[in-house]
Amino acid sequence: MALDLRSKEFYEMLLENVLSRVTRDSSAAAGDRVLDITPNLVIDAKNTYFTNLGQVAKMLNREPAHLARFLLKETGRAGAVSDDKLVIQGKITHEEAKRLINLYIKEFVRCPVCNGIDTRIVSEKRFRFLVCDACGAKSPVRRV
Ligand SMILES: [Zn+2]
Numbered sequence: 011m012a013l014d015l016r017s018k019e020f021y022e023m024l025l026e027n028v029l030s031r032v033t034r035d036s037s038a039a040a041g042d043r044v045l046d047i048t049p050n051l052v053i054d055a056k057n058t059y060f061t062n063l064g065q066v067a068k069m070l071n072r073e074p075a076h077l078a079r080f081l082l083k084e085t086g087r088a089g090a091v092s093d094d095k096l097v098i099q100g101k102i103t104h105e106e107a108k109r110l111i112n113l114y115i116k117e118f119v120r121c122p123v124c125n126g127i128d129t130r131i132v133s134e135k136r137f138r139f140l141v142c143d144a145c146g147a148k149s150p151v152r153r154v
Pocket of ligand 1 (some may be wrong): 122123142143144147
């Protein structure tokens, strides 16, 4: 059966094709990827041990030391990284840790332009930029 290129059927088929492509593309966009990160915390009388620091940093494609510096700076606590774990002096609740990690993602991982998470932090002279591999945006970030 020959297809009449001016027919309504053909037009509808074309439209459907385009629409399905649009839907597929947008659902595959990096910005839709959900980051569900749960810090594992062990709290004793003196310290809080963030035991999956290395794993969380890896999921975010960041250096554990960078995430650790951010967490210590934001909490105003002393601490140190050892064996991909972060030891924080004092007690940090799970909610606080989760909130800070979300802040970290917002500031140092997610592209403010396309919302993607395929980003890198690059240094240029005294400045730091968040460079997005998805859309190419380059946004200044503070130094931690
Ligand atoms: Zn982007």
